[in-house]
Amino acid sequence: MKNVLGPAAVLGVLLLAWEALHLAVANTGLPSPVTTLVRLVGLLGEAEFWDQAAETARAFAVAVVLSTIGGIALGILLGMNRTAGVVSEPILVNLYSLPKVTLYPVVLLIFGLGISARIAFGIMHGMIPLTLFTMNAILQMKPVYRRSAAVMGLTPWQTSLTVVLPAILPEVITGARLGVSLCLLGVLIGEMFASRNGLGYMVMHAMERGDMPTVLAVALLLAVVALVVNAMLLMLDRAWRH
Amino acid sequence: MTLAALAEIAPVSDADDHHARLTGVTRVFGKPGTAKCVHALGPIDLDLRRGEFFSVVGPSGCGKSTLLDVLAGLSKPTEGTAEFEGRPIDGVPAGVGVVFQEDASFPWLSVTDNVAFGLRRAGVDAAEIARRVDYAVGFMGLKQFAGAYPAQLSGGMRQRVCIARTLVMQPRLILLDEPFGALDQQTRLLMGDELLRLWRETSATVLLITHALDEAAMLSDRVGVMSARPGVFIDILETGWEVDRDSRIVSHPRFGDLTGHLWEKLRTESLKHLRDG
Amino acid sequence: MTLAALAEIAPVSDADDHHARLTGVTRVFGKPGTAKCVHALGPIDLDLRRGEFFSVVGPSGCGKSTLLDVLAGLSKPTEGTAEFEGRPIDGVPAGVGVVFQEDASFPWLSVTDNVAFGLRRAGVDAAEIARRVDYAVGFMGLKQFAGAYPAQLSGGMRQRVCIARTLVMQPRLILLDEPFGALDQQTRLLMGDELLRLWRETSATVLLITHALDEAAMLSDRVGVMSARPGVFIDILETGWEVDRDSRIVSHPRFGDLTGHLWEKLRTESLKHLRDG
Amino acid sequence: AVVPAAPALADEISVTQWGTSMYGAPYAVAMSEGLFKKAGVDITSIIGSGGGGTTVRNLLASETPYGDVAIAAALAAQRQGLDVIIVNTGTRSTAEASLVTMPDSPIKSLKDLEGKKVAITSPKGVSEMLLLMALKQEGVDASKVERVASGGYVNGLTMLEQGAVAAAALIEPLSIIRAAKYRTVVNYGKLLPPMTTSVGITTRAFAKKNPEKLKAIIAGRAAGVEALYADPAKAAEIVGKAFKLEPAIAKVAVDNMLGPRMWSVGEFNQAELDRTIDGLRLIGEVTGPVDWSKLLDPAFLPASIQGKK
Amino acid sequence: MTREGRIRLLVVAAAVGALELACRIDWIPASVMIPPSAMATSLWDILVSGTHWKDILVSLRSVATAAVLAVVLGFLVGAVIHALPLVRSAVEPLLASYYAVPTFMFYPVFIILFGVGPSAIIAIAVLLAVVAMISATLTGLDRIPRVLGKTALIMRLGPIERAFKISLPAAMPYLFTGVKLAVAYAFIGVIASEFILSGAGMGYAIAYAYNNFNNREMYGLMLLIVLLVTVVNTALDAVDRRLQARLRR
């Protein structure tokens, strides 16, 4: 309870700052928090909004699942071999810090404008951190765990399942947390740049019409959802690290 | 009693009596001839007598852990042969338990689950697991921490968990690699008492690697002193203690003689290591 | 020589002779009466004689570091008074040097710069700095590592850097808080030799906190034994060694007596700590 | 091989700025009134997009590669060697675009813009082209008017409100929604003569393989245009629904386009085409001569309008 | 060069070679991707002809400004939060979840606040990058060994001297990791904003080339960004590794 109160207070302060900003730049089209919330409630009542949200959610869900599976699998593959790990790490880090949005046209050229492009783009964002975290977790796992397993006569399969997996899980969850966030970001950017549906498109469309309350309402909603999802993963993370 | 009498080299015991035996064992890391090639150990001849408490002391990096790896079947000797209970060691032999220098408790399992881990994998039935785990946890004084996780325990407690985890497997040969290296001396002496108690109760053969001379002198039937790398035994010392000993023997006059003798043997070897930074 | 003779409690030395003095010092952390309040230390009465080598041993958490903090002026006693060279201690007194248990070398400076750090700040002139740093670096056997950075050195080497850094300031009272706690026993004994050499050359007063009974027995003129928390001195032992001693005295029969006696005093205190996990 | 993945839905066509601009109105009407079906094709939905090249890319990737796109995009695609042909005209007026300023601003005409800054959306975009054409028409020296790329119409308005620019480009329906806040300096539709602004394009391969389908699409759209002009009120209702506009705003938007006859039935008009090319030359989008014979293919227009030029 | 370094070079070279081959034999159609060699010549043409220098400079200036602002602001905010444990406990969970917030969507707000142009884009980039620096500052200040503080007391350093001679160098390796991340995020923030929202800069140039079917120019610019990021990253990484090496104890 206490660890909800603090962030809630911070969010409260941010809302107040927003209101103050709204008053300070009066009449320039920056809606007040109240206007935004009213708009948000309005949106939540529209079927159209839910269609778009479902579109985003679908792309996001598929991207998360695929990048999680892919990221962990690739991370394990690279982590099992020290040379492979050391060779690929800087490449992965470099890919991570690349402004991937510039590669979006390539994605569009390959996948077309459908949901697959957005999924692919989400994966491009979300997979690398997971791969990196998983790989490093395996590379840096205490060798003594493996030796203990050997001494207890565990088969390689038993070792992977009952020792390696739980040992790297905290790192994997941390990676997943980052990956999930970035997946969402990737999908939304994809929708903003070239798409005909999804919340990103909705925001872009509203921006084009100068419909600020809608822009902020959707952005706010996404921010809150992202924070909540992240907080849940964070709790999972903490629970696992006794 | 004179030092000369103490320093009597142990004769090779007869075949029936020996529990594990290393003959001419060496271990070289890396390709021979290359710059990275490290001659870490040997040649080593060693007979562990059934039921004895044998300690190995030696300067840092002299190959103590390598020796243990060979006995545990974790590492193959480059030359020579290693056998346990009359059979050559190939892979980790059943009946051998190991406690490592590093904390090897699994942080994701509670103390009980840690201790039960090996038994569960081995498919021992639940009632038997419960019985053995209960006993080991109690024996190592972990009763009140049974549900705790390693992160909530001190370093000494965690090593006890690892010892309990080894103990439940009922090993006939227990190998310990500086298990108390991270603890302070006083705690270490007390843990030594428990090790002695365990040894007496299980009547297993114990090989203890340590860098603490007092620990070696107080706990062991015999102490093997290793040279700087490549480690070979430069001395094997019979302590002549009763089976029924504990840490209070540190005030025994022979204890001082023993540590003094060990230190004399090791001082020059340790200086070799220290000079390399 | 009998244990009784060894265990003779040191008489309070006369005023002229004492270098630092604690009278009725206690230290309580947290607000008294609250749940978080910890009575860490005392009451302590201690007279450090000018030029003596005094060691403090005691179980983990008994307040040894707290005692050192009071002497170093890093922490104010809750009750009682602390004085150094006749003046009450208020803030860090000039003439006191401290070597901490943790590695306190500055990783961003080379060995030479680490050692020169304090002198440069104090505005000592360059030639004098060079002379003193050179001497200290040489004395601690760091000559060939003068340009190296701490990360390139072993733990033992880094502690030597910290000792050299304290040494160049020419302190009259040197406080050492388990400086070799992280090293293995053999290396520690060798470092002890260098500490003795340093003590003889500088003729400073040395207070060494340690958990290693052999270290205390071998290095000190007097050893203070502390109880479990709140730490009070339960014994102060005169060792009676010559000034001109080194680690080889571990084979001296009196050495065994001393450690044995210390262990007897400490065993029950240490058990108290161990039981709390 | 890496094959551009096609959306699964058949008979989806692309319309630029679908949902934001009036280009798409005939399609909305035709779909709602079943005019496509009557013409022999089942258009189920429209792929919209931000405009320009994206629309062309989309249509190239779709199963029914027909789309209504800005003429500049069609030319660019052709220039880059993509196998596209223009098969009909879409819109022929700039009536939806205007230049606005703040109500209290001293800017009364284009002349007043000399030495001032004007917000356009992006360099080489439609808003810049129209501004340059209008300046040229009024005899104002374009080099004296500084063009600032704002990234979007709303951004330009924000700059205008903050005084960063003296005037900003604007487009419907945004200009209708915000009509009260700004004063129109010039309505391009009133100032500039008609010119082709959007065209229907397809790939040569599709045209060869499915000429009947293509003809049906064009015919369906033409029927939509006619229905639109015949009953603007109903059309406004349909468009309002399709574009999620308030009915009143949709009504104004459609009505504004009636006068200049924004929507072409599909026929090509050389003069209107050339005007656009002149405009594109002003912003440097077109440099060399344009070979219309390679670009245009009127063969798929309804028989009734084929001859008209 | 280490063995791994050589292998890495080989891997990258092989990947580029494979791409080249795939494009050359038309396994990847030219409408989707052009061969790497063509990207390189296109980049060369872009640089020589000077058509995009303005965009490149605009982007680089924005990235640099954003990175500097993020580092300075992040450090200051981090230091203040570090000094206020109560604020810290409230803010930290939010920091941990921060990257999930789609910053780009607040662009219109920044336009209102900062006007159109580089400032709004810089604001987005700063917003994206500053959190990495705040986190790094918190970690860095946390990780200053307590014993160094005691040492400062023993050496009787004043607060200012202590901050500059002990705290800052001790925290530096962590702070630099923050700097490295801040630069990367500044890059991402600036280029992405230009790409989606703006009318200038490298990001916009790529989007524009894409819209005009100018694959050659698009891939030339993409290559430029990949190279720029790689160079900057490698340089920062080299410094980072050196600083990290100090911590290895």
Ligand SMILES: Nc1ncnc2c1ncn2[C@@H]1O[C@H](COP(=O)(O)OP(=O)(O)OP(=O)(O)O)[C@@H](O)[C@H]1O
């Ligand atoms: N896998 C390996 N490859 C190369 N050299 C190795 C390897 N394992 C150990 N060595 C080297 O072999 C020597 C002996 O190592 P070992 O770990 O057995 O020493 P140790 O006596 O256990 O040391 P410590 O007291 O520090 O635990 C060391 O010099 C070490 O560097």
Ligand SMILES: Nc1ncnc2c1ncn2[C@@H]1O[C@H](COP(=O)(O)OP(=O)(O)OP(=O)(O)O)[C@@H](O)[C@H]1O
């Ligand atoms: N700042 C503090 N606030 C509250 N309690 C403290 C503080 N510092 C120390 N203590 C407590 O005071 C007791 C004595 O601490 P101290 O560090 O002096 O022990 P020590 O004998 O040096 O232990 P060790 O052998 O582990 O170094 C411990 O129980 C410790 O938890």
Ligand SMILES: [Mg+2]
């Ligand atoms: Mg070892």
Ligand SMILES: [Mg+2]
């Ligand atoms: Mg302490």
